[in-house]
Amino acid sequence: MTTTKLETIANAAGFDAVGVAPAVRAPHADTFHEWLAAGCHASMDWMARDPERRCSPELVLPGARSVIALAMNYFVPEPVPPEDSAVRGEIARYARGRDYHNFIPKRLRKFDAALVAEGGQQRCFVDSGPLLERDFAVLAGIAWHGKSTMALHPKLGTWFLLAAVITTLEIEAGTPTSDHCGKCTRCIDACPTAAIVAPHKVDARRCISYWTIEHEGPLPEWIRPLLGDRIFGCDDCLDACPWNRFASASREASFAVRPASQWPLRDYLKLDDVGFRNLFEGSPIRRAGRQGFLRNVCTALGNVGTADELPALEQCAINGDAVVAEHAAWAAAQIRLRIS
Ligand code: SF4
Ligand code: SF4
Incomplete structure (x- = not known):
């Protein structure tokens, strides 16, 4: 499958960026194991369940050859503040609209169908998947690892959701993205609880x-x-994050x-x-x-x-x-x- 065809399918399914990584062991697999061993996942025991499976596409789908990383912009500008003076609270931007778990899997099924037609067998995930998807987004050339641990895309900033499709198809991989954080530490400095205990x-x-x-x-x-x-x-x-100054509104109405x-x-x-x-x-x-x-x-x-x-x-x-x-x-x- 050509990159152009892949981009056409991804775009039709509502994704804003797509790239392909080889189905290798995730580069941060060892770091992930250390992070778990230090208890940094708190009570999220599901993260520690079968951790090696989250690092190795081959363990999720025997015969895996490629991992397709997909990004969907969810940026929605701040709404106009209500006119009354009642006290309101902050909700993370991704959670102000419809739950993406309710619609991205459907988009991935369309993606899967297109790859099945090419002879592929797939496993598709969004967020909750058993895979270190950020590592594969970096390998695929669509993002780099920010010091905040979030993936960064040069145009979408950090405001995107990542999905991953593990496939048995051998697709030409992209070039891994280089780190563009430089000397910036704004995310670390901005954290109100000092939760970013070290870069990444x-x-x-x-x-x-x-x-x-x-x-x-x-x-x-x-x-x-x-x-x-x-x-x-x-x-x-x-x-x-200064890279978010390039953010533009999502075309996905569900995030309104x-x-x-x-x-x-x-x-x-x-x-x-x-x-x-x-x-x-x-x-x-x-x-x-x-x-x-x-x-x-x-x-x-x-x-x-x-x-x-x-x-x-x-x-x-x-x-x-x-x-x-x-x-x-x-x-x-x-x-x-x-x-x-
Ligand atoms: S507490 Fe810190 S690390 Fe956690 S989301 Fe907020 S700023 Fe980021
Ligand atoms: S705030 Fe700076 S260090 Fe943090 S992710 Fe953005 S560019 Fe990287």
């Missing part, structure tokens, strides 16, 4: 994205003030900001289980669950809320489930401290 190394145990999305149960006291107004994920290391991600914080506190599920139907925020999300909302209110939020928090401290109630009580105490 994030310790999830310090990362706000981990605590607000992946962690279940109460948040430890030390991280709560560091969350600021963030209620799902964190983009600080991405916002700081949903009104549900712009509610005043105190209004989220009224959500019961059904209300939460309905509001965030098809949104990545569902991943946190109602308890995790309201826990984050309470924490953010503790950091940025005003006396106006006290009645809703006090109600939540009585009626919420144990985790949410404890965070609501903590938040109310923080606000009282601020206004006293």
Whole structure:
């Protein structure tokens, strides 16, 4: 299959960049094993399950010859701020619209069908796949490893999702991308929790994205003030990256900001289980669950809320489930401290 044909298929499936890597062992396989051994994946045990499989395409698909790396731009400019003065929270940019898990797999199936027609056998993944996809994006020549650990594309910056297609087809590989971070350390300097413990190394145990999305149960006291107004994920290391000045709006309408991600914080506190599920139907925020999300909302209110939020928090401290109630009580105490 020619590069031009591959680009045509990728473009038709909604991807903004495509490249091909040889199906070799991932160059950062050993680093990944060390990172796991140091416990930097926190409670994300799924990452440590069969780690060598994540490094070796051949273990995922016997007979693998190539790995196709695909990037989809998800950048959506900041929405116009609502006119009222209610306190709102920050949601990571990728999570403000529709969950990409709901539509990228369908696009990959189209991609797969085109490669089957060429005689290939494939395994396709987006994000959750058992592969160090960033390594293959670098080998394929569409990105380099940023010091933030995110992959960087010269035009898309960091605002893209990566998908990978392992195939038995032998396709001519691209030229690996060289590192363009240079002496820049803006992402490291911008991280509010010092989670980027060294260039190219994030310790999830310090990362706000981990605590607000992946962690279940109460948040430890030390991280709560560091969350600021963030209620799902964190983009600080991405916002700081100078390569993002080239970002342009995604052509994918699914990433458009949903009104549900712009509610005043105190209004989220009224959500019961059904209300939460309905509001965030098809949104990545569902991943946190109602308890995790309201826990984050309470924490953010503790950091940025005003006396106006006290009645809703006090109600939540009585009626919420144990985790949410404890965070609501903590938040109310923080606000009282601020206004006293
Ligand atoms: S997502 Fe936030 S907390 Fe995590 S490394 Fe980036 S800036 Fe730090
Ligand atoms: S902020 Fe600087 S060091 Fe960090 S990923 Fe961007 S260019 Fe690289």
